[in-house]
């Protein structure tokens with residue numbers, strides 16, 4: 232059964248009220264990374280708790296305790312995770328929804344074209360873009376769910392499924408405490424009991440036209456490579472040519488990790504990845520993506536169809552590189568001169584930063600020995616007196632979901648019903664660790680169902696969500712629940 236007409240109509244009739252609710256949410260400066268705004272994050276917890284209760288949810292606040300900063304208790308408390316539920320009918324499916332209510336920092340001086348990043352800016356007569364911090368990441372989607380529940384309450388419509396919500400307030404600051412909470416709850420709590428599938432609403436379309444369903448994310452392994460040997464910094468006039476310089480050694484090693492065209496040069500790393508099947512290649516060929524989309528997303532202003540930045544002009548290969556293959560990026564050097572002055576120092580110790588994005592069947596555990604081994608060989612070949620230290624400073628597994636599942640089927644049907652378009656099946660190049668946590672801990676299918684577009688500018692200035700996506704997304708979320716119920720009844 233598709234979503235009932237009166238639900239869709241309610242969304243249109245109340246669209247401006249939905250926008251006002253979003254404006255109320257955006258107005259709270261819930262910046263989790265700024266300790267001076269921690270009270271505002273808690274205000275957002277209160278706001279959301281009130282909204283959820285107002286539309287019929289039972290809400291439990293899950294405290295996460297004191298925040299640890301630099302290994303010490305900071306006196307700051309982590310914002311509560313909200314566990315909310317509505318419906319308890321054993322004949323219906325139970326869907327767990329995840330979103331976050333904290334945001335990235337924002338200041339007018341960063342270059343916002345509106346007066347205040349925390350005042351949702353839009354034209355009430357003809358709403359196009361709704362501009363404000365958190366509009367798309369992730370207050371729009373979170374409040375979209377409240378809108379869905381409000382419509383059902385006001386129309387006296389029974390929900391087609393039971394719903395549970397997990398809304399956190401530290402996502403933009405590494406989701407501190409969330410993993411442990413979810414693990415504890417999954418092993419000894421009751422909240423996740425009976426959950427049949429998970430839906431994460433915190434991602435974006437690939438472009439501005441075509442909705443996507445996301446079923447995979449790359450993992451990561453991040454390294455610091457430190458080269459040292461000199462007792463202290465030296466002067467190049469006095470010692471240049473006499474010593475093995477740590478920075479020269481570092482350049483020699485780092486320039487052999489990856490080729491300028493992006494090819495990873497570490498033996499064995501690429502070999503861990505199975506070649507795409509013809510089925511998969513077809514998915515990438517079907518994706519709505521053009522060279523112009525690529526150019527828009529990297530700020531390439533070159534005229535014509537070709538991009539000067541791309542390593543290939545073939546969009547299928549570009550998409551494969553983003554979603555299906557690993558990559559290695561060099562990020563920076565600690566300890567080297569970075570000012571404008573012409574410093575003639577020979578730094579005694581430097582640290583290069585690089586990371587690999589991982590895909591199946593790579594894991595940090597099977598990639599790390601290959602990287603360690605290769606860097607050791609490169610270092611040996613330098614015949615240098617300097618020593619090196621290669622440290623894994625953080626990693627995460629890639630995540631891949633089975634998209635031939637009713638959870639995805641329902642989302643596809645809902646997308647066609649609301650947007651009149653088949654969604655693209657997408658894997659993201661970045662990492663959202665919560666997807667993997669839910670997969671592992673709850674053991675149910677996980678879907679990423681985005682609301683916003685690829686040009687929304689989450690994390691940057693002038694973050695926006697389009698009115699069409701905010702209202703369309705609210706309808707989509709509702710329609711998705713009806714399609715789940717429909718598939719379950721067959």
Ligand SMILES: [Zn+2]
Nearest residue numbers: 368369402433
């Ligand atoms: Zn987000």
